[in-house]
Amino acid sequence: MNFSELLKKYEHQKQHETTDVHELLTLTKKLYISNEISLQNYKELIKQISGIGSGAVPTL
Numbered sequence: 036m037n038f039s040e041l042l043k044k045y046e047h048q049k050q051h052e053t054t055d056v057h058e059l060l061t062l063t064k065k066l067y068i069s070n071e072i073s074l075q076n077y078k079e080l081i082k083q084i085s086g087i088g089s090g091a092v093p094t095l
Contacts, residue, residue, distance in 0.1 A: 038083050059084050
């Protein structure tokens with residue numbers, strides 16, 4: 036799963052776009068815990084999300 040797929044999954048589940056980095060971090064953790072993404076994929080996504088910082092989340 037890449038970052039754009041993560042955003043799509045979030046939007047599908049929540050029925051709105053995210054503007055909060057913490058919401059994406061939470062979703063990524065849930066996906067890892069439920070074995071929907073690998074540890075390597077989890078680390079890559081966390082790194083990308085953390086790179087955004089506290090700024091606005093990019094949209095698709």
